[in-house]
Amino acid sequence: MSRQYVIRRLLIAIPSLLGISLVLFTILALAPGDPFEELATNPAVPPEVRAALRAKFGLDDPVWTRYIHWLFAMMQGDWGFSFVSRMDVDTLILQRLPVTLMVIGSSQIIAILVALPVGVLAATRPYSVFDQVANTFAFIGFSLPTFFTGLLFILVFSIQLDWLPFVYRANISATGWQFYWEHIRQAIMPVMVLGLFQGASLVRFVRSSVLDVIKLDYVTTARSKGIGERKVVTKHVVRNALIPVVTLVALQMPIVFGGAIVTEQIFRIPGIGSLLISSMLANDTPVVMAVTFVFACLVVLFNLIADILYGWLDPRIAFR
């Protein structure tokens, strides 16, 4: 039954991805700008060169033919060709993806490591001093946008204290421990910025969902059986309380990718977010199209994962 459900969901995803790609493509095609605009202001380059380049990359065709071309190429696994770098878009993205996954992955781990204990502790002692303090910080945490905390961190830890570098370098030439240490040092700030932002909102979710569960009858029963408080919380409360949290983490993944775009730009992390920004500035439409499409796929995929996880964790939910 559940396999049928997954297949059906995957089939539904196809038209929605098609729709998304059509909208993205049209918007990009209608947006002003020209990938060869730098040539236009350079007197040494005759206008014919620009015209030839436009013709070569099919920029003069009508929007719908360009879309069909793109679609058919995409189906054959051809992601397109970057105007600006004159190389295949998939190579560009694959080059950048590991760094983004590393940063986002570690920031998610930080977020969960912070949010779980804090949220559970706060919920088991509601309205205590700890709860109040945790709540206050959580509010501050998710009210401050990442570009602000990023700049703040740079100002404090790089410029005032001179502890951490603020330019992220993917190729570090050191070896052995030095290599790992350098990597950790440069990753601390961006990972913390993203992780704490995510963690702050997670704390609130964990707390409220634990609060919901902790008052249920079966928890009282467990307590009256004489099971230790620690065991009650870990075995009976947290397990059940985490079901909605897990879905939430999955659903939030696309937002995390979005937040990473800005953070990558600030710390010069060579991930797909900074690729997106530089491609937009250079009007490199094939790359912008591919990266946004990757984001769209991620949203659809994580939605699917969230739904499946939910059913798997909570057998009461039926797939239909």
Next chain:
Amino acid sequence: MNERDLRGLISKVKAGKMSRRGFVQRMAAVGIAAPFATQLLVHSGVAMAQSKDTYKPTKAGGGGPLKVLWWQGPTLLNPHFAVGTKDQDGSRLFYEPLAAWDAEGNLKAKLAAEIPSRENGGLSADGKSVTWKLKQNVKWHDGKPFTADDCIFNWQYAKDPATASVTIGSYQDVIVEKVDQYTIVVKFAKPTPFWADAYVGTRGMLIPKHLFAEYIGAKSRDAPTNLKPVGTGPYMFKDFKPGDMVQGVINPNYHQPNRPYFDSIEMKGGGDAISAARAVLQTGEFDFAWNMQVEDEILTRLEKGGKGRVQVTPGGNIEHMQLNTTDPWTEVDGERSSIKTKHPTLSDPAVRQAIALIIDNKSIEQHIYGRTGPATRDFLNNPPRFRSKDNAIDFNVDKANDILEKAGWVKGSDGIRAKDGKKLKFVYQTSINQPRQKTQAIIKQSAQKAGMDMELKSVTASVFFSSDVANPDTYTKFYCDLQMYTTTMSQPDPQVFMNQFTSWEVSTKDNKWQGRNITRWRNEEYDKIFRASENELDPIKRTAMFVKMNDMAVQNGAVLGIVQRPTVSALAGKLNANISGWDNNTSDLSDWFKDA
């Protein structure tokens, strides 16, 4: 001192009756600056004194890594495809031209054995050919020898329209012939005073024939070497991630002795200009940062940390104001600003004169640009030999009022001057960029005092500078009265630069607004002088022609200089880097070093 006196003195120097220094002093006495005086000597066939070699290291290598920051990283590394300066700068780590331009606008030999001149027979008397002697024993990074065949190949590669190279303009109209293994001749159809275009500077970087020969024309984009350069330069390719990082290691077989100083180079891209300045000037994480488009006030504050310094290198780029000669508000045959119309108010010379008087260049320099924008009224400012002495900045609102009053423009009840029912109301556009908006505000304010109303318009840079034919807000359409932006001068010769006021370059619907004459100002005499300058072989006469052209455009109020835009870089305290405003930032990379 007139032309004849000058020639007399120069011939004395040539004959050895007068020393170079004596000549320069005589010139200084009559108010001609030293660089200009030495230029006069060069162009009259007296060898240029070698610019002082400041390179100190006595062996190659040993300098550790050189870390440079380009806030827009190179996205490709084939110089023939290099769309922007960032790509050229990146390619220059590995590729070299025959000769490079130094900061003063003189040629410095790279892959050439010597700079062609009349004396060494490199330049023909009729100005129709240049003979380049190549340096021998130069090897590509893969060990193959560099020869005349490579030069010939680069010409064939670049001039083929199917290759779609951005260097085509420099190669398509010349013919290159091989004389022997280490000599080539570049031939021109007409006498060409500016011969140092192909094979020189930003457009002269040479790629190896043995790796690109199969990828000429339409197949050019498939060449694997596009992404893994193999050149002759001081550093050998190690790794490249477009937009993020270019890495190179020292070339142990580099053709210049004791160079380069650094063991490896790392060019990091991304981020923004201010934080790049911080990384060099404040935290010292990097040794060099490119193109510091940061307000001078901030740069000065960052410099106080003492970790680095800002280096300003003059070039030809100019932030200028254009005055429309046509009517942007009437549509004729499907286009506004058509040359069939005349501007209703700006066509009056008095109005143009008044606008020149209300631009407060000095304040704009002082309060907005600082060191990064010296005030000027001229359009053609550099190299210094081409700079006119006649256009002083005259900021005088009273005088502007006077001129307008005399010409019959009378203030109405709203304080705006009018004549025959036509009001002095202008739309003044530029791209969105903070210093530009501040400049607009300063000019609008003084315009108001002179009874002129300026409506300020700012357009997103990606629209303003695009070549989108459908968009009415591009700078080439110029659908408003006044506009302001920076135009670049990429070579120390003003020929291409000054075609911006010739009548055949007018930007119109017919040429899809790709003409270079945006102001649409036309003048028969200007056209005639320009045509003559294209083939004038006497450097002194030719220089005088360019000065005259600048004066005509500025004095007729087609264009008004606002500030020069020199190259601004941030350097770590101990780094010595020669930057030229006429070539890539990395053009002299082999000679960069750090003080011990």
